[in-house]
Amino acid sequence: MDLLIVDTLDAEVTQWLESRHSVRYAPELALDSREFRSALYNVRAVILPSSVPFGAKTLPFAPLMRAVGRVNGGAENIDADACMRAGIEVVRSATATAQAEAEFMIGALLSMLRRVPIAGTDGMLVGRELGAATVGLIGMPPAARAMASMLGGFGCRVIGYEPSLHASDGVWDRWKVAPMPLRELIETSDALAVQLSYFTRYQGLLGERLLPYCKPHQVMVSVSHSGVFDERSLADVLASGRMAAAWLDSLEPGALDEGRPLHGAGNLQITPRLGSTTRESRLRSAWAVARRIDELLMATPVAPNEFRPTSPGEPLDLAAEPESP
The missing domain is CATH 3.40.50.720 (NAD(P)-binding Rossmann-like Domain)
Structure with a gap:
């Protein structure tokens, strides 16, 4: 078959x-x-x-x-x-999923910026506009190109980090994204969109060396594997209010169980891989x-004698010669 x-x-x-x-x-x-x-x-x-x-x-x-x-x-x-x-x-x-993921992340950022208010200059709690934000893209897969184009329409400043791309690579100019070191990007961004391709070497990359320095009132959406985050560090910045809200579109089973760092985080939203799944x-x-x-x-066509189907329970002597006619 x-x-x-x-x-x-x-x-x-x-x-x-x-x-x-x-x-x-x-x-x-x-x-x-x-x-x-x-x-x-x-x-x-x-x-x-x-x-x-x-x-x-x-x-x-x-x-x-x-x-x-x-x-x-x-x-x-x-x-x-x-x-x-x-x-x-x-x-x-x-x-195939680039457009869907870009739309999902922008929708998540719009939602968090409006429904997680911060104090304005007059002390009133108010939402924020995406067009006034600096958006940091962590990871530059195909979805990042679609997202950068959409964010440009809002008037956002778009900055990015991708470990496999040198700052002089022409892709940054073509996609209209300013390259920036990861820590500086996290310190600068009003909103983060994490779409880093997952490798084991990135396990816990976004952890205690980076997240505590995020810009105050930052919001973050991620379609990356949740392994790129250190759970304790993410829980701490959410609990302290330094990061206003986070939305993870992928989270390992059990990560919200009692006794785990993210248990009970009220400003964390989880969805089950909705970002890439559209009709x-x-x-x-x-x-x-x-x-x-x-x-x-x-x-790679099958050689005539490479295999033959067998019925369940039928013995097969692979060493046997074919019978003579």
């Missing part, structure tokens, strides 16, 4: 794939890890929902695998290093993943 689809895709995308490849559509396998692994044996590509991991423990069940697709959600539970060593491409769209972004992402998987399957 060419392709196993465990995610729920739009019918037109599934039908297009079925017209070009042998496909099994089985979203129920997301709830049964044993059956899922058993289904991988003769499969060359798979499209998985964000709830299903794929890594070193799964690879022995997928000897023919060439591609693992993820349409929605992050890829934190796909072991990219293990896949690379096995010659498996992790297929995701880098740009339009899902369709763009599904088509991007489907077309790339189609390219990979077409480029």
Whole structure:
């Protein structure tokens, strides 16, 4: 079988794939890890929902695998290093969710600035306007370009930090974002938009060395993996009021449980990955993943004797010679 689809895709995308490849559509396998692994044996590509991991423990069940697709959600539970060593491409769209994430972050900043008031010059508690704010972008993925363009329409000053981009890189000018060191950006920004791609080396990056120095009354929205934050440091700046409000669109399970630093934080809002999930972004992402998987399957056709399907319980002697006619 060419392709196993465990995610729920739009019918037109599934039908297009079925017209070009042998496909099994089985979203129920997301709830049964044993059956899922058993289904991988003769499969060359798979499209998985964000709830299903794929890594070193799964690879022995997928000897023919060439591609693992993820349409929605992050890829934190796909072991990219293990896949690379096995010659498996992790297929995701880098740009399909950019517009959706940019709109989400701007909406979150508008909401927080208005509903978390601060004292005006006359002592009255009032909201703030996004157009008067300096907005700091931490991370410069494709969504940052869309966001910078929208923020320009509001009249914002936009500054940015990206560890993989030198300050002299032309992308800063093209996107109309002023590069700035991370600490200076945090000290300067009225609003932060965190969209840093997650790597283990960034675990707790936004912690005690940076967050206590945030600009007073700052608001922050993040679509990054919550691992980039140190929980205690974030809880402290929220509790002290130095950071007026934060909105995380991804938070690890249990982080709000009693006994954890963020438990009971009234000025922290959590949403379950809403930023990247819109009707339009899902369709763009599904088509991007489907077309790339189609390219990979077409480029690596199955050798005639590479494998054959077997029925459950049927013995298979891989060393046996084919019978003579």
